[in-house]
Amino acid sequence: MAVENYIHDLLYRYECVILPGFGAFITQQHSAHIDSTTNEFYPPKKTISFNRQLVKNDGLLANYIREVENIPYTTAVQKMDSFVQELNSVLENNRMITFEKIGAFTLTKDEKLQFEPATETNFLKEAFGLSNFTSAEILRETYKKQAVALEEKAPVAFTPERRSGSNWIKYAAVGILALGLSGAAGFNLYSNQIDEHNIAEQQKAATQLESQIQQATFVITNPLPAVTLNVAKQTGNYHIVAGAFREEENAAKAVEELKAEGFKARQIGANRFGLHQVLSSSHESRRDAINELYRVKKTNPGAWLLVEEL
Template identity: 35%
Template sequence: MEISQYIKELLLLNDCVIIPEFGGFVANYKPATIENNQFFPPTKEIAFNNKLISNDGLLINYISEAEGIDYFNAKQKLDSFVEETMLNLERNRNVYFDSVGYLHYDSRENLQFEPQLKQNLLVESYGLQNFSYEKLYQRQMPKPAIKVEYREPVPVIFQQRKLKKLAIAIPLLIAMALIPMKKNNEYLSKSDMGLWETLIQSTPTAPIQTQEQNLTEKSINVTTAPEIEQLKYFIIGGSFKSEENADKYIQQLKEQGYNGQNLGVFKGLNRVAIKGFSTMDEAQKELNSLLSKNPASGVWIHVNP
């Protein structure tokens, strides 16, 4: 059997096999790798070191046992192999070691080793082979269709909100619905009811005339309203931050036959009353009447302390 075969067999169980006066083969562990969708199991990488020339007896003893000869004859056989190998290298020939690789001199007379492992020399990887696999791609899952339900909008007739948010805009709605829109374009442009102008113009309403007012028009007798000090309950038609706007609103109420009154500033707003009453029952009755005609007006009852 050739010496190169003995070297391969020794590399299966050893990490270093030295050829006396020539060099040694060194095996290094290489973990499993994946390259180009191909799996490679763990193995041994073989390198050659020409400085390992000391005789450790491993290769000679193995030759002696394999061929059944004594140590001296085994050493002579190995020496002859080394001499022949050196001669082939000097002649620029490649020296092959079975299933391990080959040696040669490069252009600068440096000894080079090219590993060419034909089998995995790592015993722990016995039975494992290289294999290829298909590249996995992320599957594009179709998104579930979303069912959109279309619902008809529900008109909001009236919704009670906080007084701070409605104190400016909503309380004027009932007053502007009851009063004709003559000569009030300038007022609307400066007040908080400017955005309701189009709505009110499209749905004109006649002013409310009480039985007492009708009798007054026929008899041309003007009924004097009770003084504000004698009244305690008032129906508020609007609240204004500007006193000028409050006065303009009062003037419009008077042109329509209402004795509007500025009750003063409450929480930074001038409260303008449409009517005043001496009892709560009268005020509540009138409030119910106004709300039944226009539920979204936002009129309310103010009580003097």
């Protein structure tokens, strides 16, 4: 099931992935914690739940399918609809279906859909590779008390060793000088290794960030004359992407047309494909952004939701 795999991929990057006509998969982040009774350490993670009420298409999954399979948006929507029909058919016949690494659905006797998430999958990408482990209890204070008790019973006196002559002082001075020189060289080498490591990590982070930048297309016919409006600065990490253009001039015209229609539109620069992206609005909460997206898609089906700190 290709659509199932696409949902799995998106859950690592987004808090909500809607399968139109079926429901929404929602992730929630949990901090790392330690079980005081078992001394077991649990890394941070993102768990998954399912909401049967969110069934409207927000464009996220459809645009991802369109991009990965290089197919038209309408074809991607039809593929999702066929997948949902197949799901409903399997549930009616078998009363149960499993999404690998996501969870299992069960249809109860009263026709209610229950979801059991897969516990072995951690959708928090920052915690990739981390697993639970148990640490033995640290008995530092116990050992300290035992050592103090032994010292009180049998104190140990240290007598400095007598040495003839002063040659050992010369040897010690030479040794200290050698250690100092080698330590300085080692510190410089260590510093260089740290710099190289930081540069590599910065390059890796930039590559990962670049791979997550998304694109969309938006065609505007009959552009309106340019209109200049003074609007308040847009804030929030949830953005409605109205379109992306090969020519920056077309993107600027799209911004002006959207502003004329009452939107607080703006450009956010070109993505890695060289397309100049245009936002119609930004929002503080995901729910406000999704509500706005539903409204915008009535006139612009190609609009989609971008979750990113700009």
